[in-house]
Amino acid sequence: MSDEIAVPSGDEDAILGRSVAVREYFGDRYELVARFADSLRDEGELRGLIGPREVARLWERHILNSAAVTPYLGDARSVADIGSGAGLPGIVLAIQRPDVDVHLIEPMERRTAWLQECVDNLGLENVQVKRGRAEEYHDAFEVDVVTSRAVAALSKLARMSLPLARRGGAMVVLKGRNVEREIDPARKVLRSFKTAEPEILEGRTIDDVEPTTILRIRRS
Template sequence: MSDDARSAFAAEFDVSRETLARLDRYAELLAEWQQRMNLVAPSTLPHIWDRHFRDSAQLLAIAGTGQRWLDIGAGGGFPGLVLAILDPTARFTLVESITKKCRFLTEVATETGTIDRVTIANQRVETLKPAPYDIITARAAAALDVLLDWSVRFGRPGTRWVLPKGRNVQEELATAAKRFHFDHQLIPSRTDSDARIVLATNLRPFGVKRR
């Protein structure tokens, strides 16, 4: 089943043999480190190609082109490290407050040859120095309104927020709309029929004029 999922991933995203080898190494490291810490739900480990790699990779086409990505609450590296492996032209900042998870992220980035384009920030996003990003993402890090609150200061005209969400996405959008102006699209997830990916633009808090 894992080989079938790997082959299906390669075909769906048209990835090279070298890129597949990097993802193979990522999968090996995740299995090793998972024995020492909880990086992903244990039940998802046998399904890494679909549940984690494919779930992350689908964001590339949705996000469009962008040179600077911010991944909030990077955890086991999804989606940020997968996207760094798939897009060799972009730079990624992965924010993760748990030090031992940052050690894992550093090892994966080193072993997959992405360390020169990946910055791993071992801190809470609230303390991260403001800087403009083209694309901001986060996977299961917080409710939508909280994510927007954390990340609005990293936006600029043209910034896109690409945020995977579950079946409660409409409620999260309604809550966020009480605090922020933003345009958005809802895109069905390729890996979960109940999930949607929020593509948000033109974000600004109430009381702030459009730039």
Template sequence: MTEAAELPPAPEEARAIFGERFPDAVRYGELLADTGVRRGLIGPREVPRLWERHLLNCAVLSEVVPDSVTVCDVGSGAGLPGIPLALVRPDLKITLLEPLLRRTNFLSEAVELLGLDHVTVVRGRAEEVLGTLQPVHVVTARAVAPLDRLAGWGVPLLRPYGEMLALKGDTAEEEVKSARAALSKLGAVEASVLHVGEGVVDPRATVVRVEVGESPGGVRFAAKRAKAARTGRARRRR
């Protein structure tokens, strides 16, 4: 079993961005450093940089999320970016979507520990919850998949005129360029690269924003592909 490590002291920026929920941010960081490491959700080498690379890097996503909207965090994993976003934005209604049981167990424990009444944990893949999960205003994601594949999962979960916000790295611009054809098929009307977290994280966090229009054709395309994937899995089980 992997040994847990101790959460390092929080930088001053953490107190400023989390505000009154700063003690809960510390609790969540401690949970990641302990249970998260023991269960293999966070690598032990990540613990010394949990604040800068993970908690703060995710919390600054709040800068570009509209007020009082519904959010689905696709492939939430250990709750990044969904839980830091929930801590700084109590006005949001957030669904943490994750297919793996051990991760959803961790997410449920974290949500209960932190008293996040505006957060729901759902076990499943994005393509499996189409039609059962209510469409949302915003889809978030971090370190899930390349943009074209991620959009195929996330965009169909959006309401008309919604947006997907994906935390990305240095290759964000290249990903947007290579994914334009796939994004167009999904009904995206705009894709742009934003930088958030000025004065909080260095370097600033990079976000790819994918905006969709009314897009019934894009949603039908994605639903058709999801149905084909389910049919293929059913055939393989026979």
């Protein structure tokens, strides 16, 4: 019997999501990831979580893109995903790393409702959903890694993220190819938090899926 599951003709993204390569990449966490992807496919556009053009590239553009962060969590035991929105990358990371406590921070009520539904439906006991802006939690707790995806330019993002990262912790964020242009304008902010030099990293998942750009900034 083939390892592939029949899907509608032409739905290349769905075929990718059911491929042997993706199944092997996520291993025993695949079924949970697939359920999350199905929920996004069914409700994401309707609930204003992803744009109409994003549905057709859900696995490549969103699920695998988010998963590219996971290898850079290292031995972290706590993560905050700020501006979590649809749960990207936070829910994907929480599924992949059930040993990590994940805080999903999101200011919009309708999005926090979605996040809590996903957490409950997927049985993610390692996740807490927190409604509010990242700045509201600066004195509430610290984590090993702060992550985010398409939230703000680096200078602003650093001010939002670094107070949540413990000393010795890091920002590990998904960024575009031109992230290098954001570093110099952010240096004053980075110096104020005594960070190490920013690292531009390549986030790979499976063959034939374009790598993504990840920026890691460690607090001294």
